[in-house]
Amino acid sequence: MPRPSLKDQRSEEILDAYLTCVARFGLEGATQERIAAEAGVKRPLLRHYLGNRDQMVAALNAHVVETFNELTDTLAVALAGALNADDMVELLFTEDAVNDPRLLLAWQGLSVSSGENPEMRADLLDSLEQFLKVLSDTLHRIVPAAAPAKTRAVAQGISSCFVTLDSLSPLSPPAEWRRELKQAALLLARTLEVPA
Amino acid sequence: MPRPSLKDQRSEEILDAYLTCVARFGLEGATQERIAAEAGVKRPLLRHYLGNRDQMVAALNAHVVETFNELTDTLAVALAGALNADDMVELLFTEDAVNDPRLLLAWQGLSVSSGENPEMRADLLDSLEQFLKVLSDTLHRIVPAAAPAKTRAVAQGISSCFVTLDSLSPLSPPAEWRRELKQAALLLARTLEVPA
DNA sequence: ACCATTATTGTCAAAAGTGACAATTAATGG
DNA sequence: CCATTAATTGTCACTTTTGACAATAATGGT
Numbered sequence: 001m002p003r004p005s006l007k008d009q010r011s012e013e014i015l016d017a018y019l020t021c022v023a024r025f026g027l028e029g030a031t032q033e034r035i036a037a038e039a040g041v042k043r044p045l046l047r048h049y050l051g052n053r054d055q056m057v058a059a060l061n062a063h064v065v066e067t068f069n070e071l072t073d074t075l076a077v078a079l080a081g082a083l084n085a086d087d088m089v090e091l092l093f094t095e096d097a098v099n100d101p102r103l104l105l106a107w108q109g110l111s112v113s114s115g116e117n118p119e120m121r122a123d124l125l126d127s128l129e130q131f132l133k134v135l136s137d138t139l140h141r142i143v144p145a146a147a148p149a150k151t152r153a154v155a156q157g158i159s160s161c162f163v164t165l166d167s168l169s170p171l172s173p174p175a176e177w178r179r180e181l182k183q184a185a186l187l188l189a190r191t192l193e194v195p196a
Numbered sequence: 197m198p199r200p201s202l203k204d205q206r207s208e209e210i211l212d213a214y215l216t217c218v219a220r221f222g223l224e225g226a227t228q229e230r231i232a233a234e235a236g237v238k239r240p241l242l243r244h245y246l247g248n249r250d251q252m253v254a255a256l257n258a259h260v261v262e263t264f265n266e267l268t269d270t271l272a273v274a275l276a277g278a279l280n281a282d283d284m285v286e287l288l289f290t291e292d293a294v295n296d297p298r299l300l301l302a303w304q305g306l307s308v309s310s311g312e313n314p315e316m317r318a319d320l321l322d323s324l325e326q327f328l329k330v331l332s333d334t335l336h337r338i339v340p341a342a343a344p345a346k347t348r349a350v351a352q353g354i355s356s357c358f359v360t361l362d363s364l365s366p367l368s369p370p371a372e373w374r375r376e377l378k379q380a381a382l383l384l385a386r387t388l389e390v391p392a
Numbered sequence: 393a394c395c396a397t398t399a400t401t402g403t404c405a406a407a408a409g410t411g412a413c414a415a416t417t418a419a420t421g422g
Numbered sequence: 423c424c425a426t427t428a429a430t431t432g433t434c435a436c437t438t439t440t441g442a443c444a445a446t447a448a449t450g451g452t
Contacts, residue, residue, distance in 0.1 A: 006429070026308055029224035031409065042431060043410095052411065105308060112222055112301065112366045125367050150383070156373065157357055157380025164356040167363065170308045171321050177352065184353025184384060187346070191383045206399085227439065238401060239440090248441065393452100400447070408439070417430070422423100 011049050014039050015063045022060065023105035024170075027113050057110075061120045064106050068127045071103070072134055079138045085189030088138055092162060093182045104166035132159055143192040154188050161185040207245050210235050211259045218256065219301035220366075223309050228252075253306075257316045260302050264323045267299070268330055275334045281385030284334055288358060289378045300362035328355055339388040350384050357381040 017039035021030035032053075036043040050056045075092070082088040107124065114121040135155040139146070161181045168177065213235035217226035228249075232239040246252045271288070278284040303320065310317040331351035335342070357377045364373065 010429085024308070024311065026222040026224050026305065028222050029309065033409075044412095044431065044433095045429085047411075048429080053409095108304065108363065109222065109308070111364075112220070112305070113225065115220065115366060121367055125369060128367075150379075153376045153379035153383065156376040157353060157384060160356045160360040160377060160380065161353055163360060167304065168307075170311060171317055171324075173321060180349045180352040181356060183346075183349035184356065187349060187387045188353060188380060188384050191387060203398090229439075240401065240403095240442095241399080243441075244399075249439095395452080396450095398447100398449080400445100402445075403443090404441105405443105406439105406441075408437100410435100410437075412435090413433090415430100415432075417428100419428085420426085422425085 007049060010041075010045070011059075014041070014046060014049055015060060018056065018060050019064070019102050019106050022109045023102035027057070027109040058120070060106070061110050061123060064103065064110060065123045065127045067103060068107060069130060072127070072131045075131075076134045076138075079134065082138060082142065084142060085139075085193055086186065088142065089158070089182060089186045089189055092158070092185065093165075093178075101166040101169040104163060105170070108167060128159075132156065135159055139189065139192060146192040151192060154192055157188045158185045161188075203245060206237075206241070207255075210237070210242060210245055211256060214252065214256050215260065215298050215302050218305045219298035223253070223305040254316070256302070257306050257310075257319060260299065260306060261319045261323045263299060264303060265326060268323070268327045271327075272330045272334075275330065278334060278338065280338060281335075281389055282382065284338065285354070285378065285382045285385055288354070288381065289361075289374075297362040297365040300359060301366070304363060324355075328352065331355055335385065335388060342388040347388060350388055353384045354381045357384075 014035065018030060018035050020038055021034045025031075025034065032043050032046050036046055039046075046056065050059050078091050079088060082091055107127075110120060111124050114124060132152075132155050135158055136152050139151045139155055140148070143151070161184050165178060165181050210231065214226060214231050216234055217230045221227075221230065228239050228242050232242055235242075242252065246255050274287050275284060278287055303323075306316060307320050310320060328348075328351050331354055332348050335347045335351055336344070339347070357380050361374060361377050
């Protein structure tokens with residue numbers, strides 16, 4: 001009887017536009033007008049679907065965290081086929097889906113303003129911890145002999161290179177940097193395979 | 197004859213307060229009222245000393261870049277005494293002056309919103325390139341035999357760990373992460389000393 | 393004491409952003 | 423065709439932020 005609800009679809013579209021704006025202007029710079037323009041809708045629709053500003057931020061946070069977690073899961077599956085450090089790094093730095101810098105930029109934008117919101121902070125931290133765990137577990141599977149602490153440190157370093165790549169994207173750094181960061185991750189991963 | 201000018205001192209104070217606010221609220225979230233409150237002055241003073249909003253952003257960018265460059269120079273001096281990879285990483289991750297996350301956070305905040313401002317973008321990129329060069333040169337001095345490309349990659353990786361440390365600070369991550377990132381940098385640096 | 397210059401504050405108008413509600417349009421089932 | 427529900431838009435009031443100017447206070451030299 002009722003008109004069919006577009007809530008899910010429209011919410012996704014708006015959140016995606018929101019994500020774009022946060023990546024480009026920062027969390028506080030992502031005004032409702034910019035979001036609406038980006039999404040190609042009128043401003044009042046934002047409120048209709050996502051609520052007021054606080055609720056919008058919460059929704060974006062949930063969306064970012066969820067997307068990041070899904071990405072982590074996808075990555076975990078892909079990494080299951082990695083036989084050595086080279087495979088692993090190759091997968092990490094070529095996965096196209098991962099190559100959307102907006103997600104990481106929004107993640108960082110949210111994290112800076114998460115001081116007043118413990119829940120957001122915890123979710124963001126958890127999502128990163130989960131990502132680290134996947135890297136760490138993969139490394140452990142590939143090189144079981146390595147000390148856990150060392151494996152964990154390597155995972156942190158690789159994650160760091162990976163994150164840095166996206167966080168630098170607004171500066172459009174020279175193309176070599178991408179290769180260099182990738183190679184750094186590679187060198188780091190190999191340190192596990194060649195125990196001193 | 198005239199009243200003595202406090203322009204330099206006050207400008208520094210205000211810029212420091214500005215830096216604090218940008219680190220905490222992001223660039224767009226650093227309103228003049230927050231800055232004024234943080235600096236302990238009335239809002240019109242900001243305009244008196246630094247001009248309008250655009251000029252304030254430009255001034256902050258110049259300040260951040262300058263401070264970062266000075267820090268890089270200081271680091272270069274300190275690193276001149278490093279004899280091996282361990283020394284280098286130890287210096288990097290203990291220098292107290294470097295340990296002010298506000299600078300890096302503001303740097304990142306500025307970088308995301310630098311798309312519209314090519315000059316800012318160039319200055320920010322240069323400051324990071326200079327930092328990388330110091331790391332790279334130090335590594336080359338310590339291990340001259342290493343291939344330049346490899347040295348450069350290692351410098352990128354170490355820089356990445358270093359930057360990540362500060363950029364995560366708003367989430368107040370577990371204390372282990374600091375040690376892990378430090379050890380990742382250490383492992384990476386050592387890869388130069390043990391050529392395959 | 394007076395002058396020149398600067399610091400500092402007060403105040404107002406304009407602009408941007410947000411919240412909320414009413415009104416209109418559109419689609420589906422009966 | 424009608425009723426119901428949701429999508430979509432229009433619009434107004436309120437708050438926040440910014441820009442700009444005037445006015446006052448303070449300081450150092452003459």
